[in-house]
Amino acid sequence: MPEISQTAPDFTLPATGGEEVTLSALRGQPVVLFFYPRDDTPGCTKESIAFSESREDFEAAGAKVFGVSKDSLASHEKFAAKRDLTIPLLSDENGTVCEDYGVWKEKNMYGKKYMGIERTTYLIAADGTVAQVWNKVKVPGHAEAVLDAVRAL
Template sequence: MDITEGSKAPAFDMFTAGGGRVTLDGLKGRTAVLYFYPKADTPGCTTEGQDFSSLIKDFDVVEAVVIGVSRDPVKKLDRFKTKYDLKVILASDEPGDVTEAFGVWVEKKLYGREYMGVERATFLIDGAGVVRRVWRKVSVKGHAAEVLAAAQSL
C-alpha cells in the first residue's frame, strides 16, 4: 500500500523498548513522527536515532512523539536504546504488519544481491491520524532537523 500525504495513517499497535506499547489510537490529539529504519545498532540507524534524540526537547515543545520502528525484537531494541542513551520511543514490528501497512517492506539490492528489507522512511502524522508529510529513501544527514521543521509548521 502506498501511503501518501493526506491519507489516513494505518492503525498500529507495537511493543516498545522498556516494556511499553504504542498505538495510533493512543496518540490521538498528538503529532507523531514514525521513522522506519532497517536494523538497530548499525551505523546509519544509530546516527538517525541519535539525531532524533538530540532534538527530542524541540519535538516535545510541539507535542510531537518520535517513534523509531524496525523489525528487531524488543530485547535488541532495549539494548540499542540503553547503549546509545536514545530518547525516542523504539517500537518493534517483528511480525512485519506495520512495515507492510506503511509500504516500507521493499525489495532491496546490495552488492548484487536482492533481498527484502525495511526502507528508511519517515511519516509525519497529525493528531487526527492523517499523514501530513512522507519522506522515502531517507538520507540520514540533516533528516531529523527537516522533520522537526515540518512538525513545527503543523
C-alpha cells in the first residue's frame, strides 16, 4: 500500500468509453482513484453517482477522477449507462492494481470470510506522489471531502 509522499504505482487499464488510462501519462494534474467493490451495488452506485455529479467541480480544480474495480469492462459500460455515470471506470480484472494499492483485503460478512476490495480513495498529486488516502470510506459526503482536498493541493 503506497503511503503519503510515496510515488503512486503506475498502471495502464482499460476504461469505459474505449480508452486506456496510464497513470504516469496524467502527471501534471491531480488524479483521484476511488476503488470500489462491485458495479451496481447500493454503496458503489451512490459513490459513483456522487463523483459523477461533482465531475465538473473536479475538472475546474484541474483533477481527473476514475473509479476502479475488478469488474469487467463490459460490466462497467453497462453500469455507467444504467446510472448515467460521467466518471470513467477502470477495469482491473486481474487485480494487479488493487493489490499494488493495498485495497484487496480479507473481508468478513455474517461470519463468512472472503477476499474483496475495501472501499478506498487515493488522491495523487500532480507530481505523481500520494497526497492523501481515505480508507474504509463511508459514502455520504465523501466526494465533497475529496474535492476539498483537491482544492487544497
